[in-house]
Amino acid sequence: MKKIGREYLLITVGIVMVAYAMEYFFIPNNIAAGGVTGLAIIINYYLPLLSVEIYSFAFNVILFIIGFIFIGGNFGVKTVYSALGLSGSMWLIKVIFNPVAITKDLMLASIFGTLVSALGMAIVFNQNASTGGTDIIAKILNKFFHVDIGKSLLLVDFIVIFLSGITFGWDVGMYALLSILLNGFTIDRAIEGFNVCKQVMIISSKNNEISKFIMDELERGCTIFNGKGAYTGNDTYVLYSVINRKEFIKLKYFIKEVDPDAFISVNEVHEVLGEGFKKIE
Template sequence: MGLKVIMNIIGGLIAAYGLESVLIPNSVSDGGITGLSIVGSKTFGLPLGVLIAVLNIPFVYLGYKQIGKSFAILSVTGIASLAVGTVVMHHVPTIIDGDTLLVTVVGGIILGLGMGLSLRNGGALDGIDMLAVLLSRKLPFGTSDLILFLNIFVFIVVSTVFGLQGAVLSAIAYFIASKVIHIVEEGLSGSKTFKIITSEPETMVETIRDRLGRGATLNKVQGAYSKDSFYEITCVINRLEERKMKDIIQEIDPNSFITVYDVTEVKGGNFQKRDIH
């Protein structure tokens, strides 16, 4: 818990730096409750940090009731860090000025790094993030996809203060941030599950073991209409091994039926690679 609290604090400070040193000075907003707070700060002249803290209170309560105490505590830590960070860093030098392409790319990367770090460590820096985490448990969508969808409505509000161009730039920056969140949450390499229906199961399994050092499971399956019997091989590999796996399948059984799934996390079992020679 202690390490997760520290990582949420760091995530909040990174996001605050992205806002104050890149996005806000160039009239580009964030999404979510932070984006609405920026709009409120510009419109009414209220301190950004105060608005971030106050507007997130209902969502922290929602997170506490629906997701759990630890999630709420970690989120409060991250949001407090973000709020304080925007106050402390309000006068930091602007590292990019005027170049809209660099503003959206660099700002989105810094923002996504901070938000992703918080999500990966069990918290969230924004009420929209909490709502997305809750909805991801009930809907077949990832957290980053839901965050992006919910922010469409936020950017409509942003356009009333920053104009259409500012809203579009904000949306682009947040799109980049969502991709960085995905990378931070799942890692650069990731894993993939291959399901292979083949008439050459033994040769396929042996070749995968010999060339990739990976084990596999084997199940007998039957076509619903043809009633023909086949074997289905299931194998989890590192994303970097995908091309080699496809080459093996093409070599052994070009007519095999293949489905490939992205895997967020792999634990237990015998996922460790064997030595290959």
């Protein structure tokens, strides 16, 4: 229960960050950077009877219904929560804070809005959720037209950008394109940063003590390989484990105490799947 609560707390933080970027950077500057919100910005220009937030919420609901009909209801509770929560967060920010553009400079708005939004989306994606919307369209294109999910998402976003260029001018459309390109890169880098772990290989005469510390104190798995020193010709053991950064600090201090002459090789790994880490999905 505690783990689930933490996941939803992080998802909430993520969608609030995305909503902030939309309300203070994108929407006031008419930067329709793809997705459902981008489409809502364009529709709001032609039909200002409803706000961008209401259009975004309505589009998400409609897309979930269409997705349920054509691809089944396997969206997951977290994705539904994220998608509808994003629209709700945008609406609350608009009603409570009446936001205005932090900057009217389209370059600054594109860059900083994308950085905030991408970090928020990375937090959401890292909890195995998504903000829905165009993801559903991409899945439909993939199912019926066999277009790759990634290409489908790009296709949908480029259509929104094209409509943005027609509506707000090609200068604004190009800033929207810049935002999308920067968004994908930033999300990837942010997720890698969240999941980075230390892959350690240790050669030590105190391998029993060290392996016991890894398993009992750090509660991580440890694999032992047989080895042989090329210079000495003596048989030895190589300990292998993958741990997070905080655990690596503890391990390093422990090894310093029990065997300061130990040999340690450390590499960074950006994704670890399996027991003790993220599930393979």
